[in-house]
Amino acid sequence: MTVTIYDVAREAGVSMATVSRVVNNNPNVKPQTRKKVYEAIERLGYRPNAVARGLASKKTTTVGVVIPDISNAIFAEVARGIEDIANMYHYNIILCNADKRKEKEIRVINTLLEKQVDGLLFMGGAVTEEHLQAFSSSNVPIVLCATTDERGTMPSVDIDHEAAAFDAVSRLIADGHRRIGMISGTLQDPANGYARYQGYKRALEEAGIAADEQLVRIGNYKYESGMEAAQYFLDLAERPTAVFAATDEMAIGAIHAIQDAGLRVPQDISVISVDNIRMASMVRPQLTTVAQPMYDIGAVSMRLLTKLMKKESVEQSKVVLPHELIIRQSAASV
Amino acid sequence: MTVTIYDVAREAGVSMATVSRVVNNNPNVKPQTRKKVYEAIERLGYRPNAVARGLASKKTTTVGVVIPDISNAIFAEVARGIEDIANMYHYNIILCNADKRKEKEIRVINTLLEKQVDGLLFMGGAVTEEHLQAFSSSNVPIVLCATTDERGTMPSVDIDHEAAAFDAVSRLIADGHRRIGMISGTLQDPANGYARYQGYKRALEEAGIAADEQLVRIGNYKYESGMEAAQYFLDLAERPTAVFAATDEMAIGAIHAIQDAGLRVPQDISVISVDNIRMASMVRPQLTTVAQPMYDIGAVSMRLLTKLMKKESVEQSKVVLPHELIIRQSAASV
DNA sequence: CTGTTAGCGCGTTCAC
């Protein structure tokens, strides 16, 4: 049924080694015989078997990608960056959703390793000892993507979430706000949760504003939780004049809850956040936010991984990409 | 370096065949020796090599997914449905973006086939003869996902785009609108473009409304192109009282262009569309749209593919999932 | 420049 390299060899009157050479673009083949082989391949409709090749060469030209949730706009954008660069270097990607759940993450890491991926891109929640153990059970290169490891021992690419949050809140403060609420993610989440919360606190602190635990609400990153948190702020005796949301989606929820309550953004309450998802410029008022370069995070981490896979030297194995405050319409001076 | 099934066999004092049996849950092995093997596996940290297994068994438990663009909210949602079901049946997916470009589609189909995927899910633009030829060059099952093939010869799952568009426009007509503009996708795109345009035309026709070529604009599915089209309608001597956009994203662009021009939606102009992306309920006014079950399209197509891969009989190889008009706030009676 | 020969790690008959 299936035509193998052996069939081609017979058809072309050469050895299978020669066929292998032309298929792999090995220059050591006379143009004439190369032509014969190509013709035989064409005639027989030969298609190389990448699995057999992988077994023999110990390389699969595929990399594993564990991602929290591909239906989330942010990760989808990162994934696109990954795939574009992977494609450029002739790698394919096996994509696994793990929802930031540890057990699922460990499980997919192991099946990816069983599949003999040449490298692994890990996008997840916290990196625990169990993760490290799973990682070290093989010696394929691994890079953390949009994920931070407090130990600082693994290659990674991400933004500085603490600084991004700091910049957002500092902008609010520069605009005269003193009473600033925060809609945070769970503090168990190192990057989008904990780090951004720390940035908020530091900005207040450096401005000499006392922290008020009443002004921070924990959401789940969803639009609805942004609405709920805003509603809570609105019901406060002394409501904040500005709100910093850890993510755009919660910020947009907050804006709509504020508008639905008959108030205006930014005239009555300013809203600012971090992410810059596409939707940020598709709402009214358009969202002022700190942009993180999602596509680039994916692209750069995949590029770094290719270098690691080729055992090229890398100058910098922990890369922190720049973020940038995008001033639009949702925040104004008090 | 790497520990193989052979090492485990030696460690456990059995043959590699026995190890293979326990790893593959073959019942023909004494519980006692099974236990010995498990212990040896644990001690050595053995991890089965899926590539070798794939070569020997001719099954890789991975399926190929060609998708237009994973960073597009609609396809990302479909992809999540695919991956969830794949995961449930212990398949992994290799994800390839092809941007609905024929050459790229053909190319990734071939590399996926080289990788010996057990099945293929194709999400693309038009299915041409070349696609069919690439498909038939192997005998792995293939199902079209969110993609229609006019020939009706391949398994597929999708909604009825023509009917979805018809329903949306009919709603506008029932509300008393007679002058209805359409923001269409390119007519080269069979599903989101051509079929939805046909639905629009049929709805007008059945209502006895004469078609007016001035009222249809071709966009590129992006927010900005929705804005541009709406701007064009606004500048018309006799502007439409309602606009049907082929996709939500263009509809949202249209709404904002209308609002930016100082008009109100739906009081001055109604807007309706097809898709129901998450953003549809995150804009003000919330978008009235015909929902297509994106997650389910992915899930059902993957489920169908698993049946095909297991050579189970399928009652229905062309499935058309239901769509549903979601009435929110962007359309009202004239 | 080309052919021969070993494996790559595992599933799978067959015997026993």
Add this chain to the structure above:
DNA sequence: GTGAACGCGCTAACAG
């Protein structure tokens, strides 16, 4: 219930 042996399709020395 278990083992021996072959082969999956290809790459990679090593000769020549």
